[in-house]
Amino acid sequence: MGTLKYAILGLLNRQEMTGYELTKAIEHSLLGSWRAKHSQIYPELKSLTQKGLVKYEVEISGTVLEKKVYSITEEGRSDFLHWESKKLPLQPNTKDEFRLQLYFSSCLPPEKRIELLEHQLALHQAKLQKLKRIIQKFDAIPPTEEPYFSDYLVLGGAVAREETSCHWLKTCIDLCQQRLNDSQKD
Amino acid sequence: MGTLKYAILGLLNRQEMTGYELTKAIEHSLLGSWRAKHSQIYPELKSLTQKGLVKYEVEISGTVLEKKVYSITEEGRSDFLHWESKKLPLQPNTKDEFRLQLYFSSCLPPEKRIELLEHQLALHQAKLQKLKRIIQKFDAIPPTEEPYFSDYLVLGGAVAREETSCHWLKTCIDLCQQRLNDSQKD
DNA sequence: CTACTCATGTAAATAGTTACATGATTTG
DNA sequence: CAAATCATGTAACTATTTACATGAGTAG
Numbered sequence: 001m002g003t004l005k006y007a008i009l010g011l012l013n014r015q016e017m018t019g020y021e022l023t024k025a026i027e028h029s030l031l032g033s034w035r036a037k038h039s040q041i042y043p044e045l046k047s048l049t050q051k052g053l054v055k056y057e058v059e060i061s062g063t064v065l066e067k068k069v070y071s072i073t074e075e076g077r078s079d080f081l082h083w084e085s086k087k088l089p090l091q092p093n094t095k096d097e098f099r100l101q102l103y104f105s106s107c108l109p110p111e112k113r114i115e116l117l118e119h120q121l122a123l124h125q126a127k128l129q130k131l132k133r134i135i136q137k138f139d140a141i142p143p144t145e146e147p148y149f150s151d152y153l154v155l156g157g158a159v160a161r162e163e164t165s166c167h168w169l170k171t172c173i174d175l176c177q178q179r180l181n182d183s184q185k186d
Numbered sequence: 187m188g189t190l191k192y193a194i195l196g197l198l199n200r201q202e203m204t205g206y207e208l209t210k211a212i213e214h215s216l217l218g219s220w221r222a223k224h225s226q227i228y229p230e231l232k233s234l235t236q237k238g239l240v241k242y243e244v245e246i247s248g249t250v251l252e253k254k255v256y257s258i259t260e261e262g263r264s265d266f267l268h269w270e271s272k273k274l275p276l277q278p279n280t281k282d283e284f285r286l287q288l289y290f291s292s293c294l295p296p297e298k299r300i301e302l303l304e305h306q307l308a309l310h311q312a313k314l315q316k317l318k319r320i321i322q323k324f325d326a327i328p329p330t331e332e333p334y335f336s337d338y339l340v341l342g343g344a345v346a347r348e349e350t351s352c353h354w355l356k357t358c359i360d361l362c363q364q365r366l367n368d369s370q371k372d
Numbered sequence: 373c374t375a376c377t378c379a380t381g382t383a384a385a386t387a388g389t390t391a392c393a394t395g396a397t398t399t400g
Numbered sequence: 401c402a403a404a405t406c407a408t409g410t411a412a413c414t415a416t417t418t419a420c421a422t423g424a425g426t427a428g
Contacts, residue, residue: 001389001415003283010290020379032279033286040416042381065379065424084290085298090309093218094280097189100219103340104196104270106333112271113330123276144299144365147292153361154289157354164350168343175339179330187387187417206407226388228409251396251407 004044005053007034009072009080012054014147016071019045031154045070053079102172110180114173121169128162135159190230191239193220195258195266198240200333202257205231217340231256239265288358296366300359307355314348321345 011017011025022045023038036044045068048054053076056068072080098120105113135155142148197203197211208231209224222230231254234240239262242254258266284306291299321341328334 003281003286004415006290007286010286013290013293018379019381020377030286030289033289034281035279036415037417038380039382039418046381061378062425067379080290081293084287085294085302086287087302087305088284088287090306090313091282091284093221095189095220096277098274098277099340099343100189100193100196100216101270101272101274103216103219103336104192104199104266106331106336107199107267108271110330116271116273119273120276127276141361144296144362145292150289150292153358154285156357157285157351160350160354161347164346165343168346171342172339175327176330190387204407205409206405222387223389224408225390225410232409247406248397253407 003034004036004040005048006080006083007036008041008044008048009053009076010084012070012072013077013080016069018067018069020067022070029151031151032158033154048076052076110176114176114180117169117173117176121166121173124162124165124169128159128166131155131159131162189220190222190226191234192266192269193222194227194230194234195239195262196270198256198258199263199266202255204253204255206253208256215337217337218344219340234262238262296362300362300366303355303359303362307352307359310348310351310355314345314352317341317345317348 007026007030008022011022011029017025019038019042023036023041026034026036026041045054045056049056049070052073054070055073056070059067059069061067098116101116102113105116108116135152138148138152142152193212193216194208197208197215203211205224205228209222209227212220212222212227231240231242235242235256238259240256241259242256245253245255247253284302287302288299291302294302321338324334324338328338
């Protein structure tokens, strides 16, 4: 682990930022590849500063408000680049509460199981629409050297995953429904 | 959160088990919907026992070795069933170290990025094969009331996700390669 | 002047991993 | 009899979440 470190270093490698901006960037720009609350980011920045991987300068915005603008150091950059070119192991199975619930769903009345599946389907469909609206903003595939090219790849993966989720949920609903109808015919 | 609780209650609702067997069941039978080490499971069992949601009886295996065979109580069952029929929110974006790495990969030489993608592809292909071997053991779709029916649904989802991952990684490789060739032609 | 966003932290609790620790039983 | 698996735990550390706490700047 210790991945948050690289999320921060990677972002600062592109552009200097405040802790607040890092929080927003992880929330929105990282396209769901990582997440962290500000309460985790500020202490991490403190520790990275102590280790000499990042540094900051205080800027005054308005008349009083102090902002710490963080940037990556040479040491930080070389640490980041080492991680960036490393072959990573397969990520362990994702914990997914709904999948767990579905796994145990044979103890539910058949209609209830379908209800839960349809609820999840609606949620995933909404998310898929949201992602599609974002990806439609690319009017062409950006050049490989551009950071936008990676954005495009990662976003494409997110869309593909949501499409698969929707398709899978529909298949589950169909299977449940089909068998529900069969039993009602008897 | 507190999902581990329901993973345990759900398994004990099907069958009584020792902590050791629960550990194995979460590792293998849950088909990747949850995971936990024994060092998390034993304390959780202790706490569930204190809350009266599970109970255990000591069995002697061989001549000395004591096993605690856990079973769910009525209170535990009603707690579990309440969770089991609850509409769950969309699960937050999965943290994925490789996706994060790819997101920052525009700072790598193009060949290196392809190398990382191919490494991931190989890992996902191997996993897909493993899942396919498991799903092939079902010679028909089990009846809805059977626990095996849920196994089948969840497993189907896992296969679909791996297929999507492989397809997505191949698309990424193609896009990178295509543009690499283009630039070499110049 | 009010509501919203910018801005930075800490505290407490829960969740999860890795390492430590031990010993019995079974299978080859 | 050696190796693998069964069996149960604790300790220390790391990661993450939720809640607490505060205050400035900006736009309507």
